[in-house]
Amino acid sequence: MTAAAALAPARAEAHGSPTTPISRTTACASGGQETDSAACEAARKANGRSFGTFDNLRIAGVNGKDRQVVPDGKLCSGGLAAFRGLDLPRNDFPATKVTAGRTLTIRYRATIPHAGEFRVFLTKPSYDPSRRLTWADLGSKPLVAVTDPALEDGAYELKAKLPQRAGRHLLYIVWETSSTPDTYYSCSDLSFPAAGTPAAGKPAVVTKAAKRPKTKTTTSAAPAIVKATSKPSAVTTSPAPAPQAIQPVSDNSQVTLGHWIVAGALVVGFGAAAWAGLGGILRRRRENR
Numbered sequence: 001m002t003a004a005a006a007l008a009p010a011r012a013e014a015h016g017s018p019t020t021p022i023s024r025t026t027a028c029a030s031g032g033q034e035t036d037s038a039a040c041e042a043a044r045k046a047n048g049r050s051f052g053t054f055d056n057l058r059i060a061g062v063n064g065k066d067r068q069v070v071p072d073g074k075l076c077s078g079g080l081a082a083f084r085g086l087d088l089p090r091n092d093f094p095a096t097k098v099t100a101g102r103t104l105t106i107r108y109r110a111t112i113p114h115a116g117e118f119r120v121f122l123t124k125p126s127y128d129p130s131r132r133l134t135w136a137d138l139g140s141k142p143l144v145a146v147t148d149p150a151l152e153d154g155a156y157e158l159k160a161k162l163p164q165r166a167g168r169h170l171l172y173i174v175w176e177t178s179s180t181p182d183t184y185y186s187c188s189d190l191s192f193p194a195a196g197t198p199a200a201g202k203p204a205v206v207t208k209a210a211k212r213p214k215t216k217t218t219t220s221a222a223p224a225i226v227k228a229t230s231k232p233s234a235v236t237t238s239p240a241p242a243p244q245a246i247q248p249v250s251d252n253s254q255v256t257l258g259h260w261i262v263a264g265a266l267v268v269g270f271g272a273a274a275w276a277g278l279g280g281i282l283r284r285r286r287e288n289r
C-alpha cells in the first residue's frame with residue numbers, strides 16, 4: 001500500500017457499528033454484508049439516495065442528550081438523511097437469533113477506535129416491530145452501560161444478559177465517545193423464539209425458527225443471522241411522526257477533531273516512512289511496471 005492509499009479520506013471517516021448482533025447499517029449500508037436482502041432493498045429505496053458508510057452513523061455534540069436530539073421514529077437513522085431507510089418498521093431486516101436468559105456477547109466493530117461509553121438498550125416486551133422505534137419502546141434504563149470496554153480483534157466486546165422476550169426485538173446501542181464530539185447510534189434486529197416456545201437451548205427453538213420463511217443460519221459460534229427471503233407481511237411505509245426540532249447534525253463529510261488528530265498522526269508517520277524509504281519505494285515502483 002502506498003502512503004497516498006493509506007491516507008484516502010475513507011479511512012478518516014470510518015468509526016464503528018455492531019457486527020454481532022448485526023446492525024442495520026452493517027447489514028444494509030455502504031460496505032455492508034447483507035445488502036441484497038429485501039429489507040435492505042426497500043430501505044435503500046426509501047432512503048432515496050445511497051446510504052452512508054456502515055460505520056458512520058454519528059451525530060456531533062449530543063453530549064448525552066440522545067432523547068432530545070434523535071427524534072422518535074428515527075432512532076435507527078439517528079435522524080440522518082443518509083440513513084433514513086433504516087427506520088422502516090420491517091420484520092425482515094437481517095436479524096440475529098438470540099435466547100432470553102442467556103448472555104449475549106456483542107461485538108461492536110471499531111474501524112477507528114474511540115474512548116467512550118456504550119449504552120445498550122433492548123426494546124420492551126410491548127414493542128411492536130410493525131411500528132417505528134421510539135424512545136418509549138426502549139424504557140429509561142439501558143440493559144448495560146460500559147465505558148471503554150476491551151478492544152478484541154478490532155471490535156469492542158460487550159456482554160448483556162437478555163431478559164424474557166418473544167419474537168422480533170431491537171437492540172439499540174448508543175456509543176457516546178469521549179475522545180471525539182460524536183455519538184454513534186445503531187439498531188440491531190434480534191429474533192427471540194416466539195412466545196410459548198420451551199426453554200432455552202432445546203431443539204424446539206430450532207423447530208420454531210424453521211416456521212420462519214426460509215431462514216438461514218451461519219456455522220460460526222456467533223449467534224446465527226436470520227435472513228428472511230420472502231416478502232414481509234408488515235407494513236413498510238407507515239408515516240413518520242411529525243418532524244421535531246433537531247440540532248445540526250454531522251454529515252458524512254464531517255471530519256471531527258479526533259479524526260484530524262488520527263489523520264495528522266498518519267500524515268506524520270507516513271511522511272517519515274516515505275522520506276526514509278523513498279529510494280526503495282521508487283525502485284520497487286519501477287520494477288513493478
Ligand SMILES: [Cu+2]
Pocket residue numbers: 013014015016112114180259
Ligand atoms: Cu470515529
